[in-house]
Amino acid sequence: MTVDRSAERMPAARAGVPAQRVALVDLLDRLLAGGVVISGDLTLSIADVDLVRISLRVLIGSVGGDDVIAPRRSDAPGTGPL
């Protein structure tokens, strides 16, 4: 059980977790599966948003969100989330 110290200052402080203390994996959960999604012909990165979700999948199984969590069984091939 770990509680970030910034939490103890609540509710007076709105301060979040200092950037350098955030675990990258927790940040990526939010930045790749959360956030306002812009789609349309305005951005350069439309294709890349999909790209993030597809090609990073190889590296990061956590992209996508909202999926029911399934047990990881390294001893049972073919049962991974992909």
Next chain:
Amino acid sequence: MTDTGTYLYAIARDTGTSPPPGLTGLLGAPVRTIAEAGLVAYVGTVPLAQFGEAALKRNLEDLTWLEATARAHHQVVEAVAEAGPVAPVRLVTVYRGDEQIHRLLRDRAHEFTEVLARVAGRREWGVKVFAAPRPAASDDAGGGEPPESAAERPGTAYLKRRRTNLRTREEAWHRAASRAERIDSVLTGIAVARRRHRAQDPQLSGRDDWMVLNGAYLVEDERGEEFAAAVAALRDPELDVQLTGPWAPYSFTISESGAGGTA
């Protein structure tokens, strides 16, 4: 064709204030604001050599680049969140120029205003629950098992043992998952919305045990302490319960019709 693009970090209400002085984002570039339709976009100028389509494709595969980008993005979002409600934008949203961001704010003003109203006075908390996989009786030892009938071939005995191990593992998983469900349901009761993220990849989390819950909870500011206390009270000797946050409401910026905000 210019060689720079406009990177969009976050959207907030336009309160007439300027961005926090000295705030820098990606590559140390200053963060600017673009105001339109009662909203303000926090943006920065980025080189297309790094953020163009082809470059992104390459860079997103580079974990070092990805981490630097994610942290810079997060730093801007946090700074904006200090000042008031914020709708963070997904990582690497790059526009050809500022004019297109004016258009975006005009076109989707209603939706962004709605999102900002929903997250105002609230913060996101993360709760991760891990369970140690129950150590299965070793396939090699087989000592704990009653001796198999002499008539049984060794292969059959092995398969039986393996089935038992898998069943035990399966049961341990279900027990941990059902405890996690209970934790989730208590926390959802305190939150105004909750969203479940996928289990984190062990390669990134550095953990080999089971992640049975990866939840995000949108909580009223004044209930933040209560939420953290509830998480602490839900400690379980068999589970590792971790609290992260408070975060800007990253997981709750999808409009009503979207997947976010399932309370």
